[in-house]
Amino acid sequence: MRTHPMSRAILLALLAGGAPLAHAGDGSDTMRVGDMQYGNGLDPRGGSPLMTPDAEGMSWLHPGMLRTPSGALYPYPYTLAGKPVGQGGDWTYWGLLQLGYIHPGGDRNAEFFRQYTDWKNGAALGLFAMGFDNRRTGQYVEFRGSRISGDDQYYRLRAGRYGHYRLEAFYRDMPHTVSTNAFPIWDGIGGSNLTLPAGLTPGGSTIAAVQQASAAAPRRTLGLTRTRTGVSLEGELYRDWVGFASITNERRDGTRLWGGPMFFDYPFFTDTGSPYGGDGGIMETVRPIDFSTTDVDLGLRRVGKLWHFNALYTGSFFRDRKSYLDYQNPFLITNVIGVPNAGPVVDGEYSLEPDNDYHNLRLELSRELKWRGELSLAAAYGTMRQNDALLPPVNCTGTLGFAAGPLQQLIPCDLWNTPAALSRTHSGARIDTRLFDAKVTYHPRRNFCWHADLRYYDEDNKTRYLAYNPLTGQYGYISENGAQGSVVPGETGIFDNGYYAGSIVQIASIPFGYQDTVLELGAEWNVGRSDSLSLVYTFDHDRPRHRERTRLDEQRIKLSWVSRSLGDATLRASFEYGDRGGGRYDYDPYAAYYSTSMPGFVGAGGLPPPAFTVDAMRKYDMSDRKETKARVILIYPLGDSSTVSATFYGNRDHYDALVGRQDTRSTGFTGEWDWQPGPRTNASVYLGAETTRLKLANVADDESVVGAAGRDDPRFGGPLYPLENYWHDLDRERDYNAGVTFAHDFGRVRLDLAWNYAQSLSRLNYDLASPGALTFPQAAPLLDGRFPDNHYRSSTFDAGLSFPVTASIGVRLFGRYQSGSFLDWHYLGFDDTLVYDHRVYTDRGPQVHYRATLVGAMLSIKL
């Protein structure tokens, strides 16, 4: 075997230290594992150095073959030509090592520059690839690897024998930068316990102290690394029986921005003039990411002459190694009645994602029928289960709350900070799904076919949890653990037959689920030799559980036309119309899960509880809807070597809702010109544009009625929801994408150029029936009916030059220039400070303007 000594050293190092290879696996091309694409920032396609266009084309038998049947261009097939191919017995082999140096410059930490690539200054492995093929037996082994950094790399091994079996294994690390501009005030970032630094007093810091701590906090990059490993095997078991098995594991490790308590927000802000600030307790924290998901797929299929059989088991097992996030609150939290608390609100806690087990077994059987027909039957059963130990409602010590005359709102923490305060120790959550699908297809004539499909799906949520504390005999939970909600009268989250008899809190989980039945009828005609028409009718009968409607019916009709009768062009056009309606709309189907349904509930002040929401509210997935979709795709060959393609599309949704989502629209165009005059040259120009809009309406409640008579009136136009408090907003977005690519092999030198531009502009307008729609009506004169525009723009230019030095050594020089700008009004003001009264934020947001460069040189060595 003729290999370069360096290749042996690298291979040995990988096998010895690495362990990655030993555990790796992948179902590329089959979708059984999920990793379809291997690439990185250096080479998004993966294996580009191996992709030498083959002048000899696709087939030794067929000329041309460079277009799809509809006229789009195939790229020239890639060849191993140019690489020395060794021979040893029946085996041929090849190898390529590409090593080099990369140097990022300019605003190299800009979030959008390094969002999915861990650019670092230093050596990089562009590609290490080896392949072995046995043309006599059809056996093959192929290895590929690339490394930018320890957090951005991939290695893949494939082996098998054509027509018999295939083994795939992989290891890869993929970075995802969340923010490069984060300034968290806490210590312990990345862990489960966020503590305040020296200088801040938990539950008792001044605003100035928190501002100072924020200003002094070091800039951090938040992000995570996805590490995927897996192995899959597929092969013929016996005659027509093929089996496969795969297992993959994905670990996610890192940090991300995490909200935090949101109570109180600005509407109830009171400027007390105190150095400790006023109301509220809003914190943007940082949470750890420490997940793993293991997927197992087992399959067995048989493709016989008459019967086809397919069985598939899918298992997915999610594990979160960190089940909670504890944080310290820096602010002095007050109740709103002006008396001192029994103790400071010091600690808060979040429960993080629970472990989850998912199993699904699907069986499919199909049989050929007369008249070129086919009957297909499918049945599946799935179950999702969670049974983590539940965390207690709070993690405080001492006593929360206050005592003032008749207001005796004292909460002994030891009755709420232990699992004994829960109705059960483990979640016992479970959702089961069932699917049955029967489809029959017939081709009674060569130019006509029809099909009928009946599909039934049921999602049964068996989770039942009652928020009941057996230590106190109370229902509900302590709301806003670590924030102001836990100490404000009426907001504590507890219900009982005594002091908290007027609390409106959720006391049980709502077992959402649905049962869906879909009937589809379709027919297709070939009209002449160049046109075909198809018509599909669908009736969808949905029965949601514990939702605003118990029945939703939607009828859809889709008409499609495919034509090749317009010269050389291929035209695809479709039009679809859907009309959804249903049973009576109940604006409050959740009463049974709230304390208002409990015996002993007494409305505060002797009043009935306020309406759950306005009766005119229609949630977008439950409302009547008329939907129209149209799409036209045109592919037109220009001469022998180029193709123009264009797509026009538009979607319109109209919702029958006075309150809620009313209207969505999207209209778009994509166009592309591809040119491939020969294997040495290719170029493309592409352009895309899309506009979308979303219109919704709502009505603000009249705060003066919330605590008065009439508060239980849900009518739109009633005292609680007066017409003058009605408002609309219109969210419009325009997105553009354009680019040019060009590559040419001059013989001694290959040049490749690419430019890509992306822009997004969003605008939010609103209008009000009157200033009464505002929380602060007095602010109305300051408003102009729109929020500041948000925009995102990015321009990336790539250039590369490749040339050989000797027969087996080549050089590739490349560079990238990326510039962009970003503006989002949510981040406005954060350049001054991240602390506003009782609100501390962590992320200053992406860089407003940036320019980053990347240069690199790679040495390619054919092994």
Next chain:
Amino acid sequence: MNRLLLPLLFALASAWPAASAHAQAKAQAEVAPAAVPAAAASAAFLDLRAQAPIRGDAQAGAGKATVCAACHGPQGVAVAPNFPNLAGQSATYLYVQLRQFHDGQRRDPVMSGQAAPLSDTDMRDLAAHFASLAPKPSGRADAGSRGARLFLAGDPARGIPPCQACHGVDALGPRVQPTGGAPHPPWATIPRLRGQSAIYLVKRLGDFRQGIRPGSSNTRIMEGVASTLDDADVQALAAYLSAL
């Protein structure tokens, strides 16, 4: 910068097709009239994928075939089994073979010398002449033989494709099928095998297995096919085809 770059690239892309089309037209005018060589092929390689069926004057060819008859027989049926029968063979196939001898892409102690002085018209006429002759009468092949099975069905377990896919179910060459407007494969360049001598077939398949046939796109196909055959397969196929 980007504002400048875009029009520049457009201009470059627009100018390129014209320059390229001119270069291609010039190159095509210089190549052999019937065959289009692959762009990067060596001189020894002949790309037959775009080879159109040829035309020739069979009557004129008859007058130029006197020397050929010494080996291939006056009626195109070889005088000895080591020579191929030419009667009824595809004219285009015969023309391509003569052209390869003429151009030195295929070498044979006798045929290279015979083909060297021929003009393109001579080669077309000779090919048309032999194609017009009545093929050798059919024999009695064993339809149940291993050779028949390999020819008609191949052996999927060993990766052997059925020969009939290209050479026709009766070994009289392929039947042209509609392609819906797509370019046809070069069916006319594929030889008829029916009644060819076993000795000649064994030698030819051996050449493919050893990779010593001259390079053409058809050779590349046959090299792949022949590599799946063992000696017994070759003998079985030759016996079957010679008896057809």
